[in-house]
Structures are given as C-alpha cells and as structure tokens.
Amino acid sequence: MATAAAPWGEALRAHGYRITPQRQFVFEAVTDLGHGTPEEILAWVQSRSPGVNLSTVYRALEVLEEVGLVTHAHLGHGAPTYHEVDDEVHVHLVCAGCQEIDSVPAQMAQGFIDALERDRGFSTDIGHMTVQGLCRRCRAAGKSGRPRGVDRT
Amino acid sequence: MATAAAPWGEALRAHGYRITPQRQFVFEAVTDLGHGTPEEILAWVQSRSPGVNLSTVYRALEVLEEVGLVTHAHLGHGAPTYHEVDDEVHVHLVCAGCQEIDSVPAQMAQGFIDALERDRGFSTDIGHMTVQGLCRRCRAAGKSGRPRGVDRT
DNA sequence: GTAGGTGCAAAGATTTTGCAGTGCT
DNA sequence: AGCACTGCAAAATCTTTGCACCTAC
Numbered sequence A, B: 001m002a003t004a005a006a007p008w009g010e011a012l013r014a015h016g017y018r019i020t021p022q023r024q025f026v027f028e029a030v031t032d033l034g035h036g037t038p039e040e041i042l043a044w045v046q047s048r049s050p051g052v053n054l055s056t057v058y059r060a061l062e063v064l065e066e067v068g069l070v071t072h073a074h075l076g077h078g079a080p081t082y083h084e085v086d087d088e089v090h091v092h093l094v095c096a097g098c099q100e101i102d103s104v105p106a107q108m109a110q111g112f113i114d115a116l117e118r119d120r121g122f123s124t125d126i127g128h129m130t131v132q133g134l135c136r137r138c139r140a141a142g143k144s145g146r147p148r149g150v151d152r153t
Numbered sequence C: 001g002t003a004g005g006t007g008c009a010a011a012g013a014t015t016t017t018g019c020a021g022t023g024c025t
Numbered sequence D: 001a002g003c004a005c006t007g008c009a010a011a012a013t014c015t016t017t018g019c020a021c022c023t024a025c
Helices: A009-012 A023-032 A039-047 A055-068 A106-120 A136-140 B009-014 B022-034 B039-047 B054-066 B106-120 B134-139
Strands: A070-074 A081-086 A090-095 A102-105 A130-134 B070-074 B080-084 B090-095 B101-105 B128-134
Touching: A023 A039, A023 A055, A023 B080, A039 A055, A039 A081, A039 B039, A039 B054, A055 B039, A090 A106, A102 A106, A102 B106, A106 B101, A106 B106, B022 B039, B022 B054, B022 B080, B022 B101, B039 B054, B039 B080, B054 B070, B090 B106
Parallel strands: A090 A130, B090 B128
Antiparallel strands: A070 A081, A090 A102, B070 B080, B090 B101
16 A cells, blocks of 8 residues: 555656645645635645644645646736646636636637637647636626726726 | 926826826836836836835836826736736737747737626726737747646646 | 655745925925 | 925735754655
C-alpha cells in the first residue's frame, strides 16, 4: 500500500513532490469551494486543521498549480481565485455589484476565441478569461457596479 | 479666460473637482501611454514634473475615473492598468509570454456578449474584459506562458 | 536517514490614509 | 480668502522569503 496515492496525489508524485495532509486539505478546499481566494482556502483548511499557515496555503497552491491540478484567474480587485482544473473549462463572470462569480461553458465564447485566433494569431487561455459586468439580480436592483458614480462601460 | 477649460477639464469641473497640473499630467500620461499601471504613469508624469508623488497619481486616477475620463482593468497579476475612456471600446488581450497588452474592437466579442445577455441576463462591461493567452510572436517562440510547466488550455 | 515540507516571523511590494502646507477658484 | 489638493510619511494589505524543526518516503 506504499504507493496507494489518490489521483491528485499521483500528479504530485509524478513531479517529484510529496503528498502531505496540508496539500490534500488545500486541494480539497479548492474542489469544495469551487472558487476561492487564498484567504478563503485558508479558512476552509483551518476548519479541519487549525494549525495550517497562510504561507503554506500559498506554497501548496503554487505546487498544485504547477502539477496541473488547479489554476487561478484574476477576477476583480487584486484577489486571485483558484479553482480545480479537471472540471469543464469555463469562463468567469464577475459581478461588479455583488462580487459573485458565475461560470459559463467555454463554448459560449468559441466564436470570439476563433476570431482572435484567426485575426490576431492570439491563442486564448479560456480558463483565465474574465468578464466583468452586472448580474441579472444586481441589474434589477439598479446597482451601477462601483459605488462611486458614473461608470461608463 | 476664467473658464477656458479643456474638454477633460470640463469633466472635472462638472463634478466639482479642481483642475490641477498634476491631474492634467496624469490624464496626459494615460492618453499617451495607452495602457499604464500606476507606476508607469508616475514615471511618465515625473518626466515632466519630478516632484509628483505616487499617492497623488492614485488619487488623480480615482478622480479621473469617477468623472469618466479613464477606466481601469485588471490584467495579469495584480497590476491594474488604466486607459482612456473616450476612445473606442475595446477588449484587452494579455499575453502570458511577453506581458504585452493588445486590444481588439469590442465588436469582435459581440456575439459572446449577446449570448451572455440572452442566457444569463448578464450585462458585460466590455471595456473591463480581459483575455489571457499567448500572442502570435510568443507562440512562434514556443513559449508556454507561465515559466513553470504544464498549463492546460 | 535525508531531503523536502511546514510554521513562524520578518521582509517586500503595493495601495491607502492622516496631516500640514500650498494653490486653484 | 477658503477649501480642495498635494507631498510626505506612516499604516494597512497582501504575498514572499529565511530559517529551524518536522515528516513523508
């Protein structure tokens, strides 16, 4: 039973990394949360193992990203959000009103992506694509996105 | 000649803000640079007026954004990039290889945006839309985007 | 047993804020 | 002349790094 590693563990092994409970918790957090910032992931992990440190979360995410288990996207502000890789590729929709994150299947953007490829030779990293805007609910509530004032486009 | 304000000045006046050389420089920097981070904007401004402080740049950008002269988008990492508002609305293309920023007219994404509107009731803030990927040059050079390794999609 | 991994604390980087002096209106 | 704006410096965030101890293999 020496090498009875779970599939996610395999990925670590394959890259010469060790399997540790901290890394497992971090990966589970990402999987469970769907989308999470380092802070949110830490909170989740600490609910199982209070001693885990923020820097460990950062380092674990770095490793998990390198071995291809998770990715991150930059949504609003400066908050990087991590999510699992192996589920269906999707585009992130960030609501400027409620900060909520929605996802849509990548195919919806296919035409656009093809156009970029054709016209610019630009190869899109679909999973990192971020779309800012206002969700249905916030539009109905008449929110304008940013608190300040006029926000053209 | 009391109120001989330039068009950009008008916008400030209209919102009760004063016209100052610092704000003018910051706005010129944004216009001239096309895309710029606060740091880059500071550098540009200081080339004209060395005494200007970083915090002044931040405050000026905040004001200029409020009156609708500039906007910002979050491109790679945590670097907010500011650009002029009144030119044609465009989508940002960020190359993961060379960090360069390209723009494409918003119409290219129209189909996608319409689909989001139709299916999700999501109103897209086109100017803030960010697309990560690899530009033609970096693809040719065989870059993979992130230095680390595998990067799916 | 050994090298990689973790926790802790300090260092960095980036953005924000308080305050007194300055300059736009 | 009044009050918003600026410069400076300190505070607040968020992320990274150095080091001694611990643990997976």
